[in-house]
Amino acid sequence: MALLLSLLTSPALAANATVEKAIDGFVRPAYADFHTAAAKETGDVQALCADRSPEKLAAAQEDFIGLVSAWSTVEVIRFGPVTEENRLDRILFWPDRKGIGLKQVQAALAGKDATATDLAQLAGKSVAMQGLGALEFVLFGTGAEALGVPGDPYRCAYGLAVAGNIEGMAKAIVEGWQDPAGIAGTWANPGPDNPLYRTDDEALTELFDVFVHGLEMTRDVRLNGFLGANADDDKPKQAIYWRSGATVVSLGANLAGMKTLFEASKLANLLPSDADWIAGSISFEFNTSGRMIGHAITPITEVLAAPQRGGLPAFRLITSHLSELFGVNMAGALGLSAGFSSLDGD
CATH class of the missing domain: 1.20.120 (Four Helix Bundle (Hemerythrin (Met), subunit A))
Structure with missing residues (x-):
């Protein structure tokens, strides 16, 4: 019994248990909330594009705030799947001290760049054009009020692509943390053969x-x-x-x-x-x-x-x-x- 107690209270087991609690108690559920919020926002923007109205614009704007809250809760986790494929910057390119992102988003809207409304092509563009900053400008920036009435479909189509892009990245991050052979297992099981955490x-x-x-x-x-x-x-x-x-x-x-x-x-x-x-x-x-x-x-x-x-x-x-x-x-x-x-x- 004394040996069992010593094992249960050993520093190594305590550290591993702490990491596991962090993963199961915060990281996984927080990313799941982010994915849920992203999917809801995509649905809102899709509904707005299908039937433009002040009410549907307000719903998309309100749920954008919810998406910001969900991301801001978990964005302190700056390692693991969120760093793959440049997702961290693609989700939020900030600070943008020179206004590069704003200029690129405005240029896409002014020129009606068709490739920016295609989800697959958008994912390969500048990080500043495909994340929360871009979606915020679409929904709240200069000219956003036009989304509340029927008219030119481009701005809404671009916003839908951005929202879908964020949702896709959120889904990939969730899956990355659920993978038992991925970062969760690596982080919770340090050892001499572990590529990231040896101790x-x-x-x-x-x-x-x-x-x-x-x-x-x-x-x-x-x-x-x-x-x-x-x-x-x-x-x-x-x-x-x-x-x-x-x-x-x-x-x-x-x-x-x-x-x-x-x-x-x-x-x-x-x-x-x-x-x-x-x-x-x-x-x-x-x-x-x-x-x-x-x-x-x-x-x-x-x-x-x-x-x-x-x-x-x-x-x-x-x-x-x-x-x-x-x-x-x-x-x-x-x-x-x-x-x-x-x-x-x-």
Whole structure:
């Protein structure tokens, strides 16, 4: 019995169990939700193209927000099938500091590029033309109101191809994580012959990095991209999803996803008893972040004009607190270090 207990509580088994909980409790269901939202949006746009009306346009716009929320929840997972076939950038090409994507989408709409309405051909085009940014412009950008009345079918046909492209990628990612011979099995079973994770610490560090780099993305790339040190420095039109009013929805979903992953993985159970305060502090900050900003679909200009700029500065401060808790306190307690960030070049 003593031997059995020692095996069940060994660091290796605990690390493997943590990874398995992360996969089954967050990664797989979150990607499944993304696929469901993508399929719903494709159906909405298809219905809109078949019978243009203000009501059907509103439905497609509303479910676009749901799609953004579903993607923003799981986009902190930046390894595995989402990195294959350049899917990460194809789903969301952002930041687009030079407006390259916008120009390409506008050019396709102006020139009625027939190849962009063909799903197979669209998938081989510029990443900026085939993801959420492109679909947002189709549904919310200049000229989008024309989708609510009968007329030229091109814009809707292009939007349908983009929506279908996103749905197809979501389906492929779901299938990739369900494959027992794929990333899920590789990540949860480190060993000397494993091509990606040779040790338990390497597998655990992959999970740990989701929080470290996810917080970095939310704060340094997303928030700091438009939120200035004071109101005079704010740049609302540089905010992600500003056209659809989904900026705050996306930011909130980023942290909500990390909160769910933290809870589902039971990562806190690996902490020594004298470091329990770290897990308590992390939970407190995650819970506070959800109250800091509203999740209404609101133009970012209105959010920034609200008292305390809609809670965004406080929300940013919380991400910094969480970064220290994960990157310094928890890392030290677990003997881990964060790996290279794919965001370093942004």
